[in-house]
Amino acid sequence: MKRHRSKIYLLLALVAAAIVAKYQTAISPYYFQIIIYIGINIILASSLNLINGFAGQFSLGHAGFMALGAYTSAVITSSLHLSPGTAVSYPLFAGALICGGLVASVFGLLVGIPSLRLKGDYLAITTLGLGEIIRVIIQSLGFLGAARGFTGIAKLADFFWVYAVVAIVIFTIANLVKSTYGKGFLAVRDDEIAAEAVGVDATRYKIVAFITGAFFAGIAGGLYAHFVTYINPSQFGFLRSFEIVVMVVVGGMGNIAGVILAAAVLTILPEALRAVAQYRMVIYAFLLIVIMISRPQGLFGQRLDWSRVWRWVTRRSSSPAKGES
Amino acid sequence: MMLEIDNLEVAYGAVRAVKGISLNVAQGKIVTMIGANGAGKSSTLRAISGITRTSGGRIRFDGRDITTMPAHKIVALGISQAPEGRMIFANLTARENLAMGAYLRRDTEGIEKDMDYVFAMFPKLKDRIDQPGGKLSGGEQQMLAIARALLARPRLLLLDEPSLGIAPILVRTIFEKIVEINRELGTTILLVEQNARMALSIADYAYVLETGEVRLHGNAAEIASDDEIRKAYLGER
Numbered sequence: 001m002k003r004h005r006s007k008i009y010l011l012l013a014l015v016a017a018a019i020v021a022k023y024q025t026a027i028s029p030y031y032f033q034i035i036i037y038i039g040i041n042i043i044l045a046s047s048l049n050l051i052n053g054f055a056g057q058f059s060l061g062h063a064g065f066m067a068l069g070a071y072t073s074a075v076i077t078s079s080l081h082l083s084p085g086t087a088v089s090y091p092l093f094a095g096a097l098i099c100g101g102l103v104a105s106v107f108g109l110l111v112g113i114p115s116l117r118l119k120g121d122y123l124a125i126t127t128l129g130l131g132e133i134i135r136v137i138i139q140s141l142g143f144l145g146a147a148r149g150f151t152g153i154a155k156l157a158d159f160f161w162v163y164a165v166v167a168i169v170i171f172t173i174a175n176l177v178k179s180t181y182g183k184g185f186l187a188v189r190d191d192e193i194a195a196e197a198v199g200v201d202a203t204r205y206k207i208v209a210f211i212t213g214a215f216f217a218g219i220a221g222g223l224y225a226h227f228v229t230y231i232n233p234s235q236f237g238f239l240r241s242f243e244i245v246v247m248v249v250v251g252g253m254g255n256i257a258g259v260i261l262a263a264a265v266l267t268i269l270p271e272a273l274r275a276v277a278q279y280r281m282v283i284y285a286f287l288l289i290v291i292m293i294s295r296p297q298g299l300f301g302q303r304l305d306w307s308r309v310w311r312w313v314t315r316r317s318s319s320p321a322k323g324e325s
Numbered sequence: 326m327m328l329e330i331d332n333l334e335v336a337y338g339a340v341r342a343v344k345g346i347s348l349n350v351a352q353g354k355i356v357t358m359i360g361a362n363g364a365g366k367s368s369t370l371r372a373i374s375g376i377t378r379t380s381g382g383r384i385r386f387d388g389r390d391i392t393t394m395p396a397h398k399i400v401a402l403g404i405s406q407a408p409e410g411r412m413i414f415a416n417l418t419a420r421e422n423l424a425m426g427a428y429l430r431r432d433t434e435g436i437e438k439d440m441d442y443v444f445a446m447f448p449k450l451k452d453r454i455d456q457p458g459g460k461l462s463g464g465e466q467q468m469l470a471i472a473r474a475l476l477a478r479p480r481l482l483l484l485d486e487p488s489l490g491i492a493p494i495l496v497r498t499i500f501e502k503i504v505e506i507n508r509e510l511g512t513t514i515l516l517v518e519q520n521a522r523m524a525l526s527i528a529d530y531a532y533v534l535e536t537g538e539v540r541l542h543g544n545a546a547e548i549a550s551d552d553e554i555r556k557a558y559l560g561e562r
Contacts, residue, residue: 180424183417183425196376197406198426199397
């Protein structure tokens with residue numbers, strides 16, 4: 001029974017997504033859009049968490065993978081003239097998303113290969129460069145709309161699609177890293193040489209992390225394209241990659257729940273700060289600095305330790321006068 | 326011979342750390358390499374494990390050439406190492422560190438048994454089983470590193486400076502355990518040490534390394550009684 005628990009959670013999450021999707025028109029379009037963006041950002045941050053957080057390979061090219069998935073799936077659905085509402089469109093849409101993911105993971109492999117020789121900041125700069133190369137190439141391809149962007153994409157992604165993928169991504173990554181096999185990612189991150197010395201094939205782990213992470217980023221890109229219905233290369237620039245990295249760092253490298261929360265909070269935050277108009281990015285940046293100074297290991301550290309959270313809560317309520325220690 | 330090293334060379338860029346070392350380890354023995362800093366002891370061990378690339382020479386294990394074999398395949402053949410500086414997985418708990426040691430094994434029951442064995446051998450580890458490896462003391466980390474290497478169930482165990490940076494009182498315990506591993510499990514041991522006196526007291530055979538070359542080798546007892554060695558390495562006049 002215990003072995004199937006995570007599968008049951010996945011099933012419940014899919015059913016919940018389907019039910020909520022039925023009522024999605026009841027939510028105001030503005031809030032609905034934010035909810036969708038949260039889902040897409042959770043997919044992006046969780047998949048980057050596998051590369052950066054678990055395998056410890058600092059990658060700054062995630063927006064590039066997202067772009068590949070977005071353009072690939074958009075080209076497929078547009079050339080097939082899929083449209084929302086027709087039953088046949090949805091299985092084909094799923095196929096298009098997967099194609100986008102596969103193209104992204106092929107590039108994930110290409111980006112992963114330098115990680116076998118480069119570490120830390122060198123790898124970060126290389127992945128940043130490769131991400132930009134993807135963007136610039138798309139920008140120069142006329143049939144993709146070049147800098148004008150790719151228009152007229154069918155609005156096929158809705159709440160169900162986005163959150164079904166969210167559930168699948170979390171399920172996949174959680175199962176991957178909790179398994180004995182998955183502990184190899186943590187070993188590679190902690191000490192690559194020691195990992196090799198106990199028999200872990202570090203090369204394979206890094207490649208698997210890049211391929212899997214890029215695959216899901218590609219799917220996130222496909223969902224994004226089929227939600228906003230218009231994409232252009234500037235949406236997938238370096239800043240996009242950087243935003244995703246921030247979500248992973250703030251959530252805590254290698255902390256699945258923390259990264260999900262951070263993705264949600266950091267998507268809502270700039271919106272919530274719209275009230276203060278021109279100062280909002282200043283406040284956003286300031287909050288990030290405060291978080292990094294006070295919690296350099298991320299808001300929740302590497303593991304969300306519920307017993308510690310509980311002790312913190314009980315200590316506060318039993319001796320309210322003492323305050324925080 | 327279980328392990329045969331023939332004219333091994335290791336270079337880091339232009340620096341030649343190992344300049345043609347030949348060395349043999351017979352099954353069931355404790356063999357030690359002693360020597361000062363920079364003598365090439367650790368480089369030799371790392372080359373055997375496949376962690377460092379060799380630039381010349383041959384390494385054979387059970388007659389099979391493993392010179393260019395990747396590290397994880399060498400572990401599968403039955404060689405594991407407790408590396409210098411311990412190299413504990415700091416963010417994994419002590420138990421997870423041990424489980425990583427058994428990474429290539431699939432016999433769950435055998436792994437459980439070996440876990441119990443190392444806990445009996447190092448009872449202190451059992452108290453710290455759910456602590457992250459990085460929070461353990463130096464001595465505990467050293468025990469963990471040895472225990473982790475044992476969980477691969479090696480036939481040849483490579484130990485790199487197990488006495489480095491730990492309390493003198495613990496050094497004796499760790500050396501006793503090394504003998505115990507050799508006697509009880511029949512594990513062949515290749516031990517690298519700066520603490521020559523300790524190493525020679527438990528080893529069957531010894532190699533003295535100096536600036537990347539073997540200067541002298543022989544039975545540990547003979548080496549320990551060699552006049553020059555006593556002066557240079559054992560601090561006697």
